[in-house]
Amino acid sequence: MVNGWPIREHTGVLVLCLSILTASSAWSLTIQLSADRTRVGVGDILTVTVAMTIDDGTHAPDPDLTLPPEFDLISSRSSTSTSISIIQGAVTQTKTVNVLSTVRANKEGTFTIGPAGVESGGKTLRSQTIRVQVVKGLSKPRATATASRDAASADQLKEIEENLFIRATPDRKSVYVGEQILLSYDLYSRYRIQNPRFGVVPPYTGFWAESVFEASRLEQRSEVVNGRTFKKSRLKQVALFPTIPGVLKLEQLEFICDVPLRSRRRSVFDVDDFFSWDPFRSRQVTVRAPDLKIEVRSLPGGAPESFSGGVGVFDISATVSNTKMIQGDPVTVKVVVGGRGNIHGVGEPLRPRSSKFKFYDPKGTAEAQFQGTVLTGSKTFEYVAIPTANGHIALPPFELAYFDPERERYVIEKTEPIFLNVTPSKRVEQVSMTSTAGTALKLMGEDIRYIKADAANLEDHADYLHTSSLFWSLHTLPVLGLLVAWQWRRRQLKLTGDVAYARKRRSKGEAQKRLAEARRQLAAEGALFYSEVYRALSAFLADRVNLVATDLTADQARHALAAKSVDPALIDRVVGTFEACDYARFAPGPGSTSDRQILLSQTEALIDALEQAT
Amino acid sequence: MTRRLKWIPSLTFMLVLCASGVAVASGSAGALFTEGNALYRQGAFEEAAVRYQAALATGLRNPDLYYNLGNAHFKRGALGEALLNYERALRLSPDDPDIVENIAFANVSKVDRFDLDPPNAATRFVLAFYHWFSPNGLSIWVSLTFLIACVGAGGLLLSPTRRMQWMVLLVSGLLGCGVGSVLLVTKAGDMNTPAAIVLAAETIGRSGPGDDFLQVFTLHEGTKVVLERNEGPWGLVRLPNGIGGWIVLDAIGLI
Numbered sequence: 001m002v003n004g005w006p007i008r009e010h011t012g013v014l015v016l017c018l019s020i021l022t023a024s025s026a027w028s029l030t031i032q033l034s035a036d037r038t039r040v041g042v043g044d045i046l047t048v049t050v051a052m053t054i055d056d057g058t059h060a061p062d063p064d065l066t067l068p069p070e071f072d073l074i075s076s077r078s079s080t081s082t083s084i085s086i087i088q089g090a091v092t093q094t095k096t097v098n099v100l101s102t103v104r105a106n107k108e109g110t111f112t113i114g115p116a117g118v119e120s121g122g123k124t125l126r127s128q129t130i131r132v133q134v135v136k137g138l139s140k141p142r143a144t145a146t147a148s149r150d151a152a153s154a155d156q157l158k159e160i161e162e163n164l165f166i167r168a169t170p171d172r173k174s175v176y177v178g179e180q181i182l183l184s185y186d187l188y189s190r191y192r193i194q195n196p197r198f199g200v201v202p203p204y205t206g207f208w209a210e211s212v213f214e215a216s217r218l219e220q221r222s223e224v225v226n227g228r229t230f231k232k233s234r235l236k237q238v239a240l241f242p243t244i245p246g247v248l249k250l251e252q253l254e255f256i257c258d259v260p261l262r263s264r265r266r267s268v269f270d271v272d273d274f275f276s277w278d279p280f281r282s283r284q285v286t287v288r289a290p291d292l293k294i295e296v297r298s299l300p301g302g303a304p305e306s307f308s309g310g311v312g313v314f315d316i317s318a319t320v321s322n323t324k325m326i327q328g329d330p331v332t333v334k335v336v337v338g339g340r341g342n343i344h345g346v347g348e349p350l351r352p353r354s355s356k357f358k359f360y361d362p363k364g365t366a367e368a369q370f371q372g373t374v375l376t377g378s379k380t381f382e383y384v385a386i387p388t389a390n391g392h393i394a395l396p397p398f399e400l401a402y403f404d405p406e407r408e409r410y411v412i413e414k415t416e417p418i419f420l421n422v423t424p425s426k427r428v429e430q431v432s433m434t435s436t437a438g439t440a441l442k443l444m445g446e447d448i449r450y451i452k453a454d455a456a457n458l459e460d461h462a463d464y465l466h467t468s469s470l471f472w473s474l475h476t477l478p479v480l481g482l483l484v485a486w487q488w489r490r491r492q493l494k495l496t497g498d499v500a501y502a503r504k505r506r507s508k509g510e511a512q513k514r515l516a517e518a519r520r521q522l523a524a525e526g527a528l529f530y531s532e533v534y535r536a537l538s539a540f541l542a543d544r545v546n547l548v549a550t551d552l553t554a555d556q557a558r559h560a561l562a563a564k565s566v567d568p569a570l571i572d573r574v575v576g577t578f579e580a581c582d583y584a585r586f587a588p589g590p591g592s593t594s595d596r597q598i599l600l601s602q603t604e605a606l607i608d609a610l611e612q613a614t
Numbered sequence: 615m616t617r618r619l620k621w622i623p624s625l626t627f628m629l630v631l632c633a634s635g636v637a638v639a640s641g642s643a644g645a646l647f648t649e650g651n652a653l654y655r656q657g658a659f660e661e662a663a664v665r666y667q668a669a670l671a672t673g674l675r676n677p678d679l680y681y682n683l684g685n686a687h688f689k690r691g692a693l694g695e696a697l698l699n700y701e702r703a704l705r706l707s708p709d710d711p712d713i714v715e716n717i718a719f720a721n722v723s724k725v726d727r728f729d730l731d732p733p734n735a736a737t738r739f740v741l742a743f744y745h746w747f748s749p750n751g752l753s754i755w756v757s758l759t760f761l762i763a764c765v766g767a768g769g770l771l772l773s774p775t776r777r778m779q780w781m782v783l784l785v786s787g788l789l790g791c792g793v794g795s796v797l798l799v800t801k802a803g804d805m806n807t808p809a810a811i812v813l814a815a816e817t818i819g820r821s822g823p824g825d826d827f828l829q830v831f832t833l834h835e836g837t838k839v840v841l842e843r844n845e846g847p848w849g850l851v852r853l854p855n856g857i858g859g860w861i862v863l864d865a866i867g868l869i
Binding site for chain 2: 030447455459460462
């Protein structure tokens with residue numbers, strides 16, 4: 001089944017699928033050409049497919065296929081499938097038309113099939129072409145009955161032909177296009193045949209063929225022909241539906257079997273013949289049915305508009321998925337055409353012309369079976385219809401005309417009208433609103449949102465922050481701030497928790513304060529200057545070594561500094577300074593200002609040196 | 615190859631673009647934008663698109679410009695080009711409701727549909743959060759939350775009192791920064807993933823980079839795909855349902 005329509009099954013693999021054609025957007029139409037093979041023998045059959053896809057709203061006839069003169073068109077049939085989608089009330093559909101043409105190559109060489117073309121809107125859309133190589137044919141004619149294992153004598157051949165043959169019997173030899181012919185093949189034999197099998201099965205050029213019966217084993221019954229008794233076996237029955245008018249020749253069916261042959265020895269003294277003699281020897285024989293010609297008459301003119309190719313007796317009926325609906329909502333209309341005849345040739349019925357409904361192309365399915373030897377079946381067309389009006393409205397009848405070959409006239413069948421109750425669209429009601437004047441506003445359509453307003457200066461969004469190294473490097477600033485805060489907090493904790501550390505950290509500042517006081521007393525007479533220098537140095541030392549400043553003597557300072565492995569020379573300078581201060585404080589006469597200046601400078605240098613040393 | 619390109623309108627558009635190129639090259643991006651809007655209002659959508667393209671040719675990247683260009687393409691019937699420019703606009707301004715709405719509107723016209731399971735409520739929330747932020751917005755979010763975390767940490771260090779408040783500040787800042795960073799990395803990854811829109815009316819996906827390979831699927835105009843890698847004129851694209859296939863690169867436009 002392809003696209004819902006049964007087709008004859010392809011035995012070969014699809015080896016070539018060429019091209020689509022360029023198409024303009026305005027057409028919404030594509031056409032594609034393919035063939036089941038690109039290398040065939042002379043006389044072989046090739047199936048060429050033209051696939052055409054049509055979007056919503058585009059109308060196009062069936063495509064035309066250009067064939068080289070070396071090819072004969074045997075038959076052509078088309079199938080249509082439709083895909084419909086309904087999204088938010090908007091219905092779109094795509095129709096695919098497949099035209100399968102059976103052609104036969106008549107001459108060796110390389111030929112070009114195509115292009116296929118279709119006209120739409122005054123323009124022609126064409127597919128690409130297919131190159132097909134035709135080589136020496138495989139369908140060689142054979143004798144009516146031939147012994148193929150080794151050369152058979154003329155007598156043996158004559159004997160075989162007289163005792164083994166096929167009869168092909170059509171139930172009628174003159175039919176209308178599309179009218180069924182039942183063709184029966186019977187094997188007549190006076191042999192006990194072995195290994196029976198079919199050879200070449202004819203393609204039935206110019207006919208649509210449906211197999212009715214095909215023997216899997218030979219059922220034999222006796223029949224007298226020309227006074228001789230034969231065993232008759234029904235090999236095959238096929239229903240044929242001619243697709244073109246004229247005198248059509250039916251190709252021959254070939255049947256192969258092994259036939260036991262008698263062989264006489266010429267002489268008991270013929271040694272070679274004696275050893276080659278085989279009383280059970282058999283020969284492989286190919287039996288071919290005789291040629292047949294069928295007269296196919298054209299259908300009479302004056303076919304009604306609704307005639308779509310049906311030949312036989314058909315009727316038509318229609319149902320809907322529901323009879324109550326909202327305006328604008330889709331309803332499925334199922335139209336079934338059934339009866340006996342060429343059901344596959346029946347096309348779409350004539351749709352009713354009504355302004356109250358919009359119809360979309362149908363999706364079709366077909367079923368066929370044999371009742372006895374007569375092909376019967378039905379074809380279902382499912383339409384999507386949109387009611388464009390509301391109220392109690394009638395779906396007008398679908399019409400189908402067919403040709404009745406028994407009465408030899410066209411017959412028109414119609415469906416019964418179907419009445420529907422269509423209420424106004426809810427969607428429109430839902431979006432209705434009342435204006436201040438009291439009239440209802442209705443949403444008539446939807447569109448994209450409008451463009452952005454004019455702007456003299458458009459901001460450039462080309463740079464992304466996350467790709468900027470500067471942006472990320474700025475993030476180190478808060479981290480650095482945290483580190484500084486952490487260090488400060490650590491120092492603060494140490495100062496409050498460790499007295500020795502705190503005194504040491506403050507020692508220099510305290511000493512500088514005292515030395516500054518001593519500097520103010522530099523010009524003053526008296527021991528005050530020396531007292532300040534002494535206190536500055538002793539307090540500094542006490543802070544550095546964590547001792548009580550008031551108890552610090554020169555000896556204690558010497559010991560404490562020696563314990564911290566301070567340079568002895570530096571210790572001597574400290575002791576010397578203490579002694580100098582003591583001497584000046586308690587000596588009878590004050591020293592000169594320059595002496596005090598020197599002492600002050602030496603003490604400052606000494607404090608700096610001690611800071612480094614302790 | 616069964617690919618159908620809408621080459622006639624595209625060729626016309628390119629010719630108009632070339633013809634107008636000299637005239638518009640001298641104009642500033644803002645002036646070209648305004649000119650494009652004026653032409654759009656007059657219904658001259660092709661000419662409007664040319665002006666917007668010229669504005670983009672100055673190197674400017676602006677969501678409004680891409681949005682208006684998408685509108686002009688939509689109005690002239692180029693669905694693929696419209697969606698391509700809407701998507702480009704969305705990348706720059708993901709919280710713009712006009713862009714989101716027009717993408718949804720244009721998507722209705724697409725042929726290809728993918729039946730994907732709808733996300734659950736949690737996923738929808740995360741996705742909404744994710745799409746609400748632009749890349750720069752997420753960067754700023756990450757910076758601010760990082761700063762809040764630093765302030766919280768600093769407060770904990772320097773101020774022995776109100777430790778709970780500082781702790782809340784620190785934790786919330788770290789959480790916000792973490793979530794923002796994950797989203798930013800994801801968004802940056804998304805932006806580096808070369809997504810594309812099908813511009814051809816129809817193009818065939820094959821099992822390999824060549825016309826001889828088996829046909830895997832057929833894509834139609836407007837479908838969004840992810841381009842995984844290139845090989846010559848062919849690119850391996852991944853569809854939203856996970857199916858991959860090779861299509862000709864001429865049939866798509868990178869977002």
